[in-house]
Amino acid sequence: MSGQDNTNATDTTTPGKVPPAPKGTLKKVRVGHLQEMKASGRPITVVTAYDAPTAALADKAGLDVLLVGDSVGNTVHGFETTLPVTMDMMILHTAAVARGAQRPLIVADLPFMTFQVSVEKTLENAGRLVSKGGAEAVKLETNDPHVLSSVERLVSAGIPVMGHVGLTPQSVNATSGYRVQGRGEDAAKALLEQSLRVQEAGAFAIVLELVPATLAQQVTERLSVPTIGIGAGVHCDGQVLVFHDLVGLTESPPRFARKYMDMRAGVLRGLRKFARDVREKSYPDTGHSYE
Ligand code: KIV
Numbered sequence: 001m002s003g004q005d006n007t008n009a010t011d012t013t014t015p016g017k018v019p020p021a022p023k024g025t026l027k028k029v030r031v032g033h034l035q036e037m038k039a040s041g042r043p044i045t046v047v048t049a050y051d052a053p054t055a056a057l058a059d060k061a062g063l064d065v066l067l068v069g070d071s072v073g074n075t076v077h078g079f080e081t082t083l084p085v086t087m088d089m090m091i092l093h094t095a096a097v098a099r100g101a102q103r104p105l106i107v108a109d110l111p112f113m114t115f116q117v118s119v120e121k122t123l124e125n126a127g128r129l130v131s132k133g134g135a136e137a138v139k140l141e142t143n144d145p146h147v148l149s150s151v152e153r154l155v156s157a158g159i160p161v162m163g164h165v166g167l168t169p170q171s172v173n174a175t176s177g178y179r180v181q182g183r184g185e186d187a188a189k190a191l192l193e194q195s196l197r198v199q200e201a202g203a204f205a206i207v208l209e210l211v212p213a214t215l216a217q218q219v220t221e222r223l224s225v226p227t228i229g230i231g232a233g234v235h236c237d238g239q240v241l242v243f244h245d246l247v248g249l250t251e252s253p254p255r256f257a258r259k260y261m262d263m264r265a266g267v268l269r270g271l272r273k274f275a276r277d278v279r280e281k282s283y284p285d286t287g288h289s290y291e
Pocket of ligand 1: 048067068069070071072109207209230240242
């Protein structure tokens with residue numbers, strides 16, 4: 001895409017608690033930059049975000065892409081699966097993320113049954129995520145060959161599409177739970193072929209979820225568009241984690257998720273201390289009251 005010099009990001013926010021974005025990182029990230037990153041071997045960093053303050057922190061930390069995942073159904077709304085997530089929920093969360101972050105590319109998930117019904121419905125729903133939510137690209141689960149014509153239509157309408165193969169949580173009822181995909185020769189071949197078809201349909205990147213590392217490496221080497229792995233080993237062009245897994249808010253995170261901090265313990269400690277202070281009447285003290 002752009003041949004412009006896109007380096008030299010400046011941190012204009014208040015100096016303080018959160019470290020600034022690494023120097024020399026891209027300014028506003030566009031879909032074409034991810035292609036350039038694959039070509040230059042620079043790993044693409046992606047995290048899910050569902051609200052404005054988290055999006056602002058992820059921006060400040062220098063993340064390249066914010067994914068407003070339909071995992072919001074599990075992480076924020078307390079559902080067992082992503083199936084109950086609606087367009088209205090996705091628009092609300094995407095708009096909040098778009099208000100919070102400037103530099104990262106903002107990608108929003110199309111939820112269950114908003115892209116499986118028809119090409120026209122898919123276009124309408126993706127258009128709403130862009131025009132009302134401020135998404136700069138949409139992601140859809142692309143294991144099903146029927147969705148390829150929708151991918152083509154979105155791309156020709158100017159809506160960049162991120163594909164998603166391997167484990168696709170919206171198919172949880174058909175895949176008997178959350179299992180590693182693409183094991184065995186036939187399954188591996190099918191996954192590679194489907195990834196190539198998704199690329200052919202015009203996707204600018206493809207998420208590989210819960211795929212053996214060697215297969216993810218093969219797919220990454222065969223595709224010209226970047227792969228973004230989650231539970232797919234180190235050879236993908238980028239990595240995505242669910243924010244709540246990364247910061248230690250998830251009670252039982254998946255094995256592949258590294259916990260970078262223990263937010264559950266910190267929040268629990270703070271809440272318990274507040275409750276104790278209120279009960280003991282040591283809060284609010286004079287320093288936190290008005291004359
Ligand atoms: O919804 C989501 O958060 C996702 C990621 C796990 C890739 O699709």
